[in-house]
Amino acid sequence: NAGVTQTPKFQVLKTGQSMTLQCAQDMNHEYMSWYRQDPGMGLRLIHYSVGAGITDQGEVPNGYNVSRSTTEDFPLRLLSAAPSQTSVYFCASSHRESNQPQHFGDGTRLSIL
Amino acid sequence: KQEVTQIPAALSVPEGENLVLNCSFTDSAIYNLQWFRQDPGKGLTSLLLIQSSQREQTSGRLNASLDKSSGRSTLYIAASQPGDSATYLCAVPYSGAGSYQLTFGKGTKLSVIP
Numbered sequence: 001n002a003g004v005t006q007t008p009k010f011q012v013l014k015t016g017q018s019m020t021l022q023c024a025q026d027m028n029h030e031y032m033s034w035y036r037q038d039p040g041m042g043l044r045l046i047h048y049s050v051g052a053g054i055t056d057q058g059e060v061p062n063g064y065n066v067s068r069s070t071t072e073d074f075p076l077r078l079l080s081a082a083p084s085q086t087s088v089y090f091c092a093s094s095h096r097e098s099n100q101p102q103h104f105g106d107g108t109r110l111s112i113l
Numbered sequence: 114k115q116e117v118t119q120i121p122a123a124l125s126v127p128e129g130e131n132l133v134l135n136c137s138f139t140d141s142a143i144y145n146l147q148w149f150r151q152d153p154g155k156g157l158t159s160l161l162l163i164q165s166s167q168r169e170q171t172s173g174r175l176n177a178s179l180d181k182s183s184g185r186s187t188l189y190i191a192a193s194q195p196g197d198s199a200t201y202l203c204a205v206p207y208s209g210a211g212s213y214q215l216t217f218g219k220g221t222k223l224s225v226i227p
Binding site: 004045092100 | 144145147149154155156157158159162164165202204207213214215216217218219220
């Protein structure tokens with residue numbers, strides 16, 4: 001099983017550029033989410049989705065867009081990259097029941113110059 | 114707002130020692146609590162999930178307990194090994210949110226010395 005797959009693994013952008021971080025899961029999970037991890041701040045929730053066609057904001061949504069057209073895919077878009085968005089981004093998925101653990105991808109390391 | 118604190122931030126122990134990692138949270142109305150392991154440069158791996166109705170969960174040398182009333186959880190690692198060296202994170206759902214919107218502690222970085 002592939003689990004949660006994130007691409008790319010590394011990316012360097014210039015300020016103002018846009019890009020899409022890809023996330024795909026093959027476990028038929030209803031719930032998917034994006035977190036960013038920064039030194040001293042821990043992981044913070046950016047956006048999440050409880051199913052295809054449904055998305056909502058987390059704790060730090062500004063500067064990011066998401067969409068969920070299929071159960072499998074949940075891309076994260078940076079509209080106009082800023083140095084403050086330099087971070088490690090993790091995608092996670094799970095079934096909706098409270099007894100189900102979250103599965104995480106290996107992350108995308110993003111640097112904005 | 115849910116807040117999660119993990120103490121200590123770092124811990125170094127000799128191989129074979131039993132150890133306890135601590136996690137505290139401010140809002141006791143939680144669906145569950147999860148413990149994760151993160152290796153350098155890697156994603157998070159779920160170790161144990163304790164539902165709100167449970168007091169503890171065990172997996173191999175790991176045992177996690179949950180005391181909702183006091184807002185505390187502990188992760189007990191028996192007979193530690195160098196391969197246990199990693200950062201351990203606990204997470205609980207946001208206050209008033211579904212069980213899948215997680216608030217994380219900042220982690221405890223564990224080093225097991227051979």
